[in-house]
Amino acid sequence: MSDAYVLDATGVTMRFGGLTAVRGVDLRVGGGEIVGLIGPNGAGKTTFFNCLTGLYVPTGGTVRYRGTVLPPKPHLVTKAGIARTFQNIRLFAHMTVLENVLVGRHTRTKEGLLSALVRGPGFRRAEAESRERALELLEFTGLAAKADQLARNLPYGEQRKLEIARALASDPGLLLLDEPTAGMNPRETRVTEELVFAIRDRGTAVLVIEHDMRFVFELCDRVACLVRGEKLVEGTADVVRGDERVVAAYLGTTEGAAA
Ligand SMILES: Nc1ncnc2c1ncn2[C@@H]1O[C@H](COP(=O)(O)OP(=O)(O)OP(=O)(O)O)[C@@H](O)[C@H]1O
The missing domain is CATH 3.40.50.300 (P-loop containing nucleotide triphosphate hydrolases)
Incomplete structure (x- = not known):
């Protein structure tokens, strides 16, 4: 089957x-x-x-x-x-490397809008988990040292890597x-x-x-x-x-x- x-x-x-x-x-x-x-x-x-x-x-x-x-x-x-990358780079150029990966995490975050607005314990826990997972993916893709740089400042090859890291963030x-x-x-x-x-x-x-x-x-x-x-x-x-x-x-x- x-x-x-x-x-x-x-x-x-x-x-x-x-x-x-x-x-x-x-x-x-x-x-x-x-x-x-x-x-x-x-x-x-x-x-x-x-x-x-x-x-x-x-x-x-x-x-x-x-x-x-x-x-x-x-x-x-x-x-x-199923996650994907595109033929042309589609990063959030003015966001940091870490933030780009966190964006890719959103489909795996269960906390709703209300929880996010009041920043309750559930939201804070989910946020910490997402951050940990994103940092682990940056380590895996060799971008950990660049976590706080703006995506647009990465060399071309690393921008492509970041796209892959972001796609992997949805597990x-x-x-x-x-x-x-x-x-x-x-x-x-x-x-x-x-x-x-x-x-x-x-x-x-x-x-x-x-x-x-x-x-x-x-x-x-x-x-x-x-x-x-x-x-x-x-x-x-x-x-x-x-x-x-x-x-x-x-x-x-x-x-x-x-x-
Ligand atoms: N949205 C669209 N509207 C009309 N025709 C389209 C559209 N998208 C693709 N096509 C046409 O479909 C065909 C296949 O295009 P596609 O981009 O899928 O090929 P490809 O194999 O990915 O090519 P490449 O290797 O150049 O990226 C082409 O003739 C293209 O012009």
Whole structure:
């Protein structure tokens, strides 16, 4: 049954007027897996992520998290256990590093508005727990020394790390990363690779969109390739790397070769 999977997406389809950006895509992610999603520009990867996370209501198909159909609302998807980062950095630039992570904690805080306004004991306890968890995540991601700096003052690679820390603050069972190494130098990419392995080792499954082929093939247990909205092939790095259709559709292009 599907609850053996953290994520079980079946027949996901997304149409924008006359354009079918994603067509009947099935994808499963098991607990403890790192799965990659590749494909040329415009293949539908981000649209598929948006369908998984409730930003788009898919035209067709179902998305289950641990066997339960997800409501197509971003905050409910986060609450259910799926967190994500975006292709472009979306930090609160004028907030501190710690505050950014605390924002990601809000779906796990049970205290209501009234409790927050009167700052009762329940609120103070929840606040202290959130702070402790946020500091632990900063330690985990190597950002603890920068907790009090403004997010906008971090170097680019650390801003991306902070996005991951913020996503982890909701205690997800599945983390979706949309091009986590975009714009990174090789050293930052290696650090990100280590971080993703560490996230998986702590029990969070990962689904990652990437253009950096070396990164994807080193990192992922399984890789799926989308082309023009359809899943062309799925398998281990060796299977996907060696598939002529993938080579023709993607790796053989100048862009693929450069990645
Ligand atoms: N909101 C939207 N309205 C209309 N068309 C859209 C919308 N979002 C995406 N598309 C189209 O859907 C197709 C898939 O786009 P998408 O961004 O999902 O591809 P992608 O694989 O993530 O590409 P990239 O690697 O460049 O990020 C493209 O043709 C795009 O123009």
